[in-house]
Amino acid sequence: MTPHNLKDWTRARLRDWFSEHNERPFRADQVFTWLYQKNVSDWDGMSNLAKSTRQLLIDNFHLPRLTRVAERVSQDDSRKYLLGLQDGKTIETVLMPHHDHHTVCVSSQVGCAMGCSFCVTGKMGLIRNLSAGEIVEQVVEARRDATGLPLRNIVFMGMGEPFHNYDQVMTALEILTDEYGFNFSQRRVTVSTSGLVPQIRRFGQERVKANLAISLNGSSDTVRGRLMPVNKRYNLAQLVQVCQEFPLEARKRITFEYILLKGITDSIDDAKSLIRLLHGVKFKINLIPFNAAPDSEYQRSDWEQIQRFQRYLLDRGVVATLRISKGQDIQGACGQLRSEQGLAVEEEVG
Ligand code: SF4
Structure with a gap:
């Protein structure tokens, strides 16, 4: 029997498995603590488990690691990793420092099927889904470098459409927020x-x-349909309706990311129709100045226009933040992730 990747499993599943194998379920809590809180990466390090329990785990599970194929460090100290999977494919993960914490941006797929025309990952097409363990392991890997400041935030904004790999992403979320796992705040x-x-x-x-x-x-629909083929399947009316109906806890809002493309999405008329469109949704807007990739058909908006656009929204009571992209000089910013050896060969580390 092929051993399971233990990191694909939630603690609840592991507890059941221990019960079925005549072991106490709380062993699962101990294993999770070793793996995700004490950063132990082999069985021998799990010193409070009996030898027989460890052997049972060795016989049934493995603990694959991602390999660091390459790494680039940006001028702003963001790090982009090219990480190797067991089958030789690669993904990218970005660690970004902020004033009092780190954020990690993880991938959920190798490539992406959604084909957004402004996105370099979209040009790869979908190669395969990541397993929950491969998602979780990106956080383990990035956390090794998150020294000084805690790693507090996770964003699923790397390669891939997380909801196109729904079940594995939900399993990863459960492990990441588990009190015996990483214990990230939801x-x-x-x-x-x-x-x-x-x-x-x-x-x-x-x-x-x-x-x-x-x-x-x-x-x-005209502009979004041109940029994002998904809009042909689910148009703006359907998208806004599901957002209006989305159950939100008190003080929470849905974030809408809005890329400012020169002459395409950045006019004041666009800002007006944005406000009209989102009427009835509890939202905030994250404006993202476009990071032009070398071969892109689009251009970044002028700085004055970016500010005008944001000011227009703010003056009308809309919460509109401007994302100053981290890691621009290492192609680690939004829409720039592409797992290609050639992108990241300057600083080979593994
Ligand atoms: S922007 Fe996101 S959903 Fe669109 S192609 Fe890129 S990775 Fe996929």
Whole structure:
């Protein structure tokens, strides 16, 4: 029998498994603490487990690690990792320092099927889904470098559409927020989707209440449809309706990410229709100045226009933040992740 990747399993599943194998379920709590809180990466390090328990685990599970194929450090100290999976494929993960904490941006798929025209990952197409363990392991890997400041936030904004790999992402969320796992606050975890309406509805019913972000990028079906093919399947009326109905806890809002593309999404008319569109939704807007990749057909908006756009929203009572992208010089910013050896060969580490 092929051993299971233990990191694909939730603690509840492991507790059941221990029971079925005549072991006390709390062994699962101990294993989780070793793996995710004490950063132990082999069985021998789990010193409070009996030898027989360890042998049972060795016979049935393995603990694969991701390999660091390459790493780049940005001028702002963001780090982009090219991480190798067991089958030789690679993904990217970004660790970003802020004034009092770190944020890690994780991938959920190798490549992406959604084909957004401004996104370099979209150009790869979908290669495969990541398992929950491969998602979780990105956080383990990034945490090794998050020294000085705690790693407090996780965003699912790397490669892939998280809701296109729904079950594995939900399992990863459970492990990441488990009190015996990483114990991240649910308020500190954000899942970003391109707008898969049925999965947004389902996400609203999940036990783990992570934040929802939606990559919007257009305030009309014409513009959004041009940028994001998903809009042809779920148009803006359907997207806004599911957001209006989304169950939100007190003081929570849905974040809409809005990329400012010169001459396409950045006019004051666009800002007006954005406000009209989101009427009835509890929301905030995260404006993202576009990071032009070398071969992109789009351009970044002028700085004055970016400020004008934000000012227009703020003056009308809309919460609108401007994301100053981290790691721009290492192609680690939004929409720039692409797992390609050639992108990251300068600083080989493994
Ligand atoms: S923006 Fe997100 S959903 Fe769209 S192609 Fe890129 S990774 Fe996929």
